[in-house]
Structure formats: C-alpha cells, structure tokens
Amino acid sequence: MRVLGVDPGLTRCGVGVVEGTAGRPLTLVGVGVVRTPADLDLSRRLLLIETGLEEWFEAHRPDAVAVERVFSQHNVRTVMGTAQASAVAMLVAARRGLPVALHTPSEVKAAISGSGRADKDQVAAMVARVLRLAEPPKPADAADAAALAICHIWRGTAQNRLAAAIAKQR
Amino acid sequence: MRVLGVDPGLTRCGVGVVEGTAGRPLTLVGVGVVRTPADLDLSRRLLLIETGLEEWFEAHRPDAVAVERVFSQHNVRTVMGTAQASAVAMLVAARRGLPVALHTPSEVKAAISGSGRADKDQVAAMVARVLRLAEPPKPADAADAAALAICHIWRGTAQNRLAAAIAKQR
Numbered sequence: 001m002r003v004l005g006v007d008p009g010l011t012r013c014g015v016g017v018v019e020g021t022a023g024r025p026l027t028l029v030g031v032g033v034v035r036t037p038a039d040l041d042l043s044r045r046l047l048l049i050e051t052g053l054e055e056w057f058e059a060h061r062p063d064a065v066a067v068e069r070v071f072s073q074h075n076v077r078t079v080m081g082t083a084q085a086s087a088v089a090m091l092v093a094a095r096r097g098l099p100v101a102l103h104t105p106s107e108v109k110a111a112i113s114g115s116g117r118a119d120k121d122q123v124a125a126m127v128a129r130v131l132r133l134a135e136p137p138k139p140a141d142a143a144d145a146a147a148l149a150i151c152h153i154w155r156g157t158a159q160n161r162l163a164a165a166i167a168k169q170r
Numbered sequence: 171m172r173v174l175g176v177d178p179g180l181t182r183c184g185v186g187v188v189e190g191t192a193g194r195p196l197t198l199v200g201v202g203v204v205r206t207p208a209d210l211d212l213s214r215r216l217l218l219i220e221t222g223l224e225e226w227f228e229a230h231r232p233d234a235v236a237v238e239r240v241f242s243q244h245n246v247r248t249v250m251g252t253a254q255a256s257a258v259a260m261l262v263a264a265r266r267g268l269p270v271a272l273h274t275p276s277e278v279k280a281a282i283s284g285s286g287r288a289d290k291d292q293v294a295a296m297v298a299r300v301l302r303l304a305e306p307p308k309p310a311d312a313a314d315a316a317a318l319a320i321c322h323i324w325r326g327t328a329q330n331r332l333a334a335a336i337a338k339q340r
Contacts, residue, residue, distance in 0.1 A: 084257035
C-alpha cells in the first residue's frame with residue numbers, strides 16, 4: 001500500500017509518501033513541502049497548494065491519503081489557514097476517488113513513538129528509524145507528513161486485523 | 171459588475187449572484203444553496219461543494235467573488251467545516267483567475283442595514299428591499315450570500331471612489 005501523508009499548512013504544507021504494509025519494513029517514496037508566500041492573497045495561496053499537491057499525487061499515485069486532523073483549540077490565528085490547506089488536500093484526494101483518513105497529532109505520535117506526548121524531535125527520529133534513513137526528513141513538516149503516512153499504514157492494518165477477527169468470530 | 175457571494179458551510183453553502191453598481195438599483199441574477207449530506211465523508215462533502223460551486227460559476231460567470239471571512243472564536247465544532255468550505259469557494263474562484271474578497275459578518279450587516287449588529291431577519295429584509303424582491307431569498311444562507319454580494323458591490327465602489335479621489339489629489 002502506498003500512502004500519501006499531508007501535514008497541512010499555508011506556508012509549508014508537508015508531503016510524505018510511504019509504501020509498505022505493517023509488520024514489514026516501510027519505504028520512503030518521496031518527501032517534501034509545498035510552500036506558498038505569506039504576502040500572497042489567500043485564494044492564490046490555496047491555488048498554489050492545490051497545484052503543488054496535484055504534482056505529488058500525479059508523480060506518486062498513492063492508494064490512500066492521510067491528512068492531519070485540525071483542531072480549533074490551538075493557535076487561533078494559524079488554525080484557520082491550516083483547516084483551509086487541509087480542505088485543499090482532501091479535495092485533491094477526493095477528486096481522484098482516493099480514500100482519505102484523518103489522524104490527530106496524538107494518534108500519529110502514539111503510533112510512531114508509543115507516546116501521544118512525544119515531541120517533534122522524537123517523532124522525526126522515529127520516522128528516520130522506521131524508514132531506515134540516515135537522518136530525519138527536513139523540514140519538520142515533511143517529517144510530520146511521513147509520520148502521518150506511517151501511522152496510517154500501521155493503524156489501517158490494525159483496524160483491518162480487528163475487522164477480520166470480528167468477521168471470523170461470527 | 172457581477173458578484174458571486176458565498177456564505178460558506180458544509181451542510182448548506184449559500185450562493186447569491188448580484189449585478190450592478192453602487193448608487194443604482196441592483197439585480198439578483200440567481201440565489202440558492204449547495205447542500206451536502208452530513209453523513210458523508212468530509213472529503214466527499216468538499217468535493218460536492220466544489221462541483222456545486224463550479225456549476226454556479228459556470229452558469230453565471232461572475233467578475234468577482236465575495237466570501238464570508240470565517241472567525242475561529244465562534245462555535246468550535248462548526249467553524250472548521252466553515253473554514254474548509256470557504257477554502258473550496260476561494261479555490262474555485264482563484265482557479266478562474268477571479269478576484270476574491272473576504273468580508274466579515276459585521277461588515278456585511280453594517281453595509282446592508284447600517285448596523286453591524288443587525289439580526290438575520292433584518293439582513294434578509296434589507297436584501298429583499300435592495301434587490302426589489304417580494305420576499306427574502308430562502309434559506310437564510312442564500313439571503314446571506316446575496317447580502318455578501320451586495321456588500322461587495324457597495325464597499326468596492328466606496329473603495330474605488332476613495333482610490334480615485336486620492337489619485338486626483340496627487
């Protein structure tokens with residue numbers, strides 16, 4: 001399974017593509033960020049994010065998409081932009097008929113490091129370890145996007161195993 | 171000038187198209203809502219909003235777009251969806267190269283009724299009066315979208331007059 005993770009943001013929108021199945025070594029297919037200039041009109045920034053993400057989807061043809069679930073209790077000024085960037089990511093995925101899953105930051109941290117309170121550096125270090133990289137992807141938004149993709153592969157498989165076990169019981 | 175106003179929302183996204191210039195009677199070209207079912211996946215809802223708005227843009231070819239500016243201090247549960255629906259509206263407009271203006275609810279209320287604290291019914295009544303309609307457009311989201319378009323025509327013209335006056339002074 002190839003999963004494209006998106007850490008949404010207006011200034012830097014992280015993208016990480018990871019391939020594999022839980023229980024086997026995962027492979028990093030690509031990682032990076034889509035950037036938009038802060039002085040540009042909001043509607044144009046969203047358009048640049050769309051264009052940038054379209055290129056990632058086109059180049060890597062993922063089977064599923066994992067986007068960070070945005071909460072409004074965080075920084076009030078940035079959260080609206082984050083929500084809007086996440087909408088663009090979901091839209092690009094939906095247009096291609098791809099399943100979109102939302103994972104909270106704590107779910108990602110817990111899946112990848114065993115603790116929902118892990119800090120940025122711990123998550124980045126675990127991303128490097130899981131993907132057998134010499135060092136974590138940079139910037140942090142790129143590492144977070146890869147972490148989202150890893151989380152999705154691991155959680156998805158756990159959910160599939162659970163569904164299979166329930167089906168067997170019947 | 172033909173302006174398409176959008177009152178963003180996931181369940182009901184209001185759309186109102188108004189034509190004219192400030193100081194002259196304005197005409198309602200079209201008004202309605204794009205609806206999406208609440209039990210549908212968020213990414214699919216955003217896609218339905220995109221498709222629905224595309225139809226409005228295609229049918230009415232506006233010169234400019236006015237979208238309600240979303241604030242995060244409001245209802246925490248609904249504000250994220252509103253922000254995401256507004257992102258889709260801005261994106262559809264930007265893709266067509268149209269200018270997008272954001273107006274706050276108080277700016278719209280003040281422009282149309284003279285008071286930033288006007289209630290929904292007052293705004294709807296003023297929309298009907300300004301557009302010379304027998305009764306306000308329904309539902310409220312449709313009337314709000316028309317109010318946004320009216321506000322944009324009136325504010326835009328005031329801003330243009332100001333810019334012209336400044337240019338004349340020099």
